[in-house]
Structure formats: C-alpha cells, structure tokens
Amino acid sequence: MYVTKPRLFFSYALQNRFAVPSFNVCNLETARSVIEAAEAENAPVMLQSYFGDLYYGGFEVLPQLLRNLAEQAGVPVLVHQDHPDSNQMIFRTLRRGYYSVMYDGAHLPIEENIRGAAYVTEIAHAMGAAVEAELGLFGGGEGDHGRVQNASPEESRRMVEESGIDTLGAAVGSIHGQSSRLDLILLEEIASVTPAPLVLHGGSGIHLDDLREAIPMNVVKVNIGADLVRAWMSGLKEGALLESGHEPPHHLMMNHASKKVSEMARAKLSVMGASNHAEPLLEKLENEREDLPFISASSLPVKACSRR
Numbered sequence: 001m002y003v004t005k006p007r008l009f010f011s012y013a014l015q016n017r018f019a020v021p022s023f024n025v026c027n028l029e030t031a032r033s034v035i036e037a038a039e040a041e042n043a044p045v046m047l048q049s050y051f052g053d054l055y056y057g058g059f060e061v062l063p064q065l066l067r068n069l070a071e072q073a074g075v076p077v078l079v080h081q082d083h084p085d086s087n088q089m090i091f092r093t094l095r096r097g098y099y100s101v102m103y104d105g106a107h108l109p110i111e112e113n114i115r116g117a118a119y120v121t122e123i124a125h126a127m128g129a130a131v132e133a134e135l136g137l138f139g140g141g142e143g144d145h146g147r148v149q150n151a152s153p154e155e156s157r158r159m160v161e162e163s164g165i166d167t168l169g170a171a172v173g174s175i176h177g178q179s180s181r182l183d184l185i186l187l188e189e190i191a192s193v194t195p196a197p198l199v200l201h202g203g204s205g206i207h208l209d210d211l212r213e214a215i216p217m218n219v220v221k222v223n224i225g226a227d228l229v230r231a232w233m234s235g236l237k238e239g240a241l242l243e244s245g246h247e248p249p250h251h252l253m254m255n256h257a258s259k260k261v262s263e264m265a266r267a268k269l270s271v272m273g274a275s276n277h278a279e280p281l282l283e284k285l286e287n288e289r290e291d292l293p294f295i296s297a298s299s300l301p302v303k304a305c306s307r308r
C-alpha cells in the first residue's frame, strides 16, 4: 500500500512503541529489496530519497518507481523526501505525490529554521503531507558539512509549537554514516517537552543498546543510509565473482546484492520492533477516512531513561 495518511502511520508507531526504518533507496533493486524485506517481516516501512538520489534516479522516474512498488506491496509503505537541496525540491516532490517531506534548516539560526519550517508546513499540510524538521546537526557530511551539534530541548519545544511540523529530527549523538552512542538523557528531556514524535538520522551506526532504549522515547522513524549502501556494494562485489550457470551474470550479481540489502533491511525492521505491525496498520489506514490533523506524543508517558 502506498501510504497517503502519514500522520496515522506515525501515530500508530508512536502508540505501539516501535520505530520504522526509513531507507535511502536510489534504484529499482534497492527499493524492491527493502519492500520484500518488509513483506517478509510483515512490517510497515519507509523509502526515502535525498537530493542526490533524486538527481541520480531522475525526477520523472524515481518518484514514480517508488510509488509503483509501494502500490503493489502487501505492507504499508510511506515514501519520504529526505534532505532536499532547496525548497523548490520539496515542492517538486510534493507535486509528485510524496506524503512525507523534510525541511532541512538545521544549519540556520533558530528563528530562520522555525520560519522556514512553518512556510513549508503550511503548503505541505494543504497537500496532505507531513513535515519533518531538524534541530542540531547530525554531521557526517550530509547537508550540514560534517559538524555535529546536539539539539536543545527548549528549541525543540519551540520548533514544534511555532512551526506546526509533524515529526522532529533531533540530533542527540548519532552521526550520518558513522558509529555513535546516543545521549539518552537529552533524548528523554526532548521527548518530555515536545508533543511531536521524533526522528533519528545516522541510524546505521547507532549502538544497538542505545537504539532499543531510544525507541520508547517517542522515536518513530530512524534513517538508514550507510548500511544500505554497504550491503548493496559488498553484494555487487561478491556477486560479480560468482560462477554463473544458466543465469545471466548481471542478473546473478544484482540478485545477490539485492539479497544482501533484504537481509540488512529485515534485521533493521526487527530490531526496531516493526515486525508484525503491517496488518493492523493496513486495516487502520484503510478504515480511517481522514488523516489526523496533528500527532501528539504528549499524552503518552515517556519511558524513563535507565541511565539516569
């Protein structure tokens, strides 16, 4: 199912205390492998395209490809636009049917970040889409030029209240493409002052103990880019060396790499608790007539951080 009710999607994850991995996919094979993994886990999943993927896959090709695959999937698939290079890119993806988009203003002064997020949110909401904004910097070279800086609880509260965004990417120690440990006490503090569900970038490298502890603190989406690229690249290299019988060698190579991506994606879905949630969520998405106007985590108790 191609998800067109993003707030219902996120609120279901929030209520049921699991997170959905959002995979950076750029072509048929990686997107299909992720969906096959979600079907095998009976889990909802997210596919996302950052600006480099949109240029690589093509504005007139990649969004349609992801939509086609999602429409045929037996599980809910929410397609998200991740790290745009401009507001224009956000609007272009909205026009191509993305129901979840990111406003990437974390490098700006807080007032400008809030103003920019509010502007995009007004337009995205009119089109039925949800908006993710970012506070703090996840570093690692994507969008924010490598600098790492944690989000502040007060700015998190202000961003959500003043801009009207739906989900908040808050930097609490994870880094794009690198191993990391989270500041769980800071995450708990942000979760307790912010009504919006939270997003973690740099999800590939987060220590698994930290990831498990973080998810009950209102984390509903975890971005996975680096691990997908690693699985795909190592799969292609191994696949190129395989002895081909009747199968054409290029099919053999790409099927091998696809299997590696699927295995990686299944492990992420499982560790984030998304397995076996597809069917109840499908039912909810089919039966509810309207998407929620706003998702609020404030009615849920934040699970206490065990390190305090």
Ligand SMILES: [Zn+2]
Pocket (backbone or CB within 6 Å): 083, 138, 142, 176, 201, 202, 223
């Ligand atoms: Zn990111």
